[in-house]
Amino acid sequence: MEGLGKSYGEKLLFDDLSFEIRRGNRIVVLGSNGSGKSTLLKVLTGEEQPDTGDVAWAKGPGFVSYNQMLADLDDADTVSHAVNALPDSLAFSATRKSVNRFLAMFQFSEADLKQKIGNLSGGQKARVAMAQCLLSGASVLLLDEPTNHLDMSSTQVMERALVHFPGAVVVVSHDRFFSEKIANRHLVFGAVGAAPGEIDVRAA
Ligand SMILES: Nc1ncnc2c1ncn2[C@@H]1O[C@H](COP(=O)(O)OP(=O)(O)O)[C@@H](O)[C@H]1O
Numbered sequence: 282m283e284g285l286g287k288s289y290g291e292k293l294l295f296d297d298l299s300f301e302i303r304r305g306n307r308i309v310v311l312g313s314n315g316s317g318k319s320t321l322l323k324v325l326t327g328e329e330q331p332d333t334g335d336v337a338w339a340k341g342p343g344f345v346s347y348n349q350m351l352a353d354l355d356d357a358d359t360v361s362h363a364v365n366a367l368p369d370s371l372a373f374s375a376t377r378k379s380v381n382r383f384l385a386m387f388q389f390s391e392a393d394l395k396q397k398i399g400n401l402s403g404g405q406k407a408r409v410a411m412a413q414c415l416l417s418g419a420s421v422l423l424l425d426e427p428t429n430h431l432d433m434s435s436t437q438v439m440e441r442a443l444v445h446f447p448g449a450v451v452v453v454s455h456d457r458f459f460s461e462k463i464a465n466r467h468l469v470f471g472a473v474g475a476a477p478g479e480i481d482v483r484a485a
């Protein structure tokens with residue numbers, strides 16, 4: 282990310298922001314409400330264009346948006362189908378047994394796998410979307426407040442998945458407990474002493 286800048290009208294969200302995302306980075310994005318965290322994630326995914334600067338992704342498996350996965354879940358689908366029928370899913374080349382073992386780590390029993398997405402709790406849907414993200418083969422996971430309204434055990438599943446993810450993670454979170462476990466880098470909007478639009482990029 283090189284020289285990124287974005288304003289809405291008079292409101293400057295970020296200016297001349299440069300950083301790299303590298304394998305093993307788990308970047309937690311912090312800042313008050315309305316500071317521009319979600320907009321930054323949208324600029325990374327290409328949903329929003331920056332006013333200045335460029336986003337360049339390395340060739341290869343690319344990124345996946347957890348929030349997009351969650352939004353795209355089909356209520357009429359079963360858990361098992363949602364995970365197995367994902368385009369380019371790593372599940373294609375795995376045995377059913379190993380996929381089920383993988384899903385057991387997301388706390389889905391054999392019986393749960395036959396459930397319709399529409400009948401799942403918020404925590405269960407979150408875990409389906411996270412499982413899909415990991416099976417997508419993407420090398421970067423982008424997540425905007427993934428633990429909002431999640432139960433404790435689903436939050437722990439998310440935490441573990443992110444900490445053990447072999448690629449890179451960029452996650453916006455207000456949940457201190459969660460983000461302290463995940464973060465090895467921080468991107469901080471409006472750090473003390475920062476100029477408007479200045480983002481502090483630092484190690485955790
Ligand atoms: N599409 C948009 N058009 C105009 N203003 C926007 C748009 N998206 C966000 N904003 C404004 O930009 C600011 C930052 O929003 P956002 O990135 O959602 O903040 P955060 O995620 O940090 O809470 C807010 O003041 C919000 O109202």
Ligand SMILES: [Mg+2]
Nearest residue numbers: 318319320425
């Ligand atoms: Mg937001």
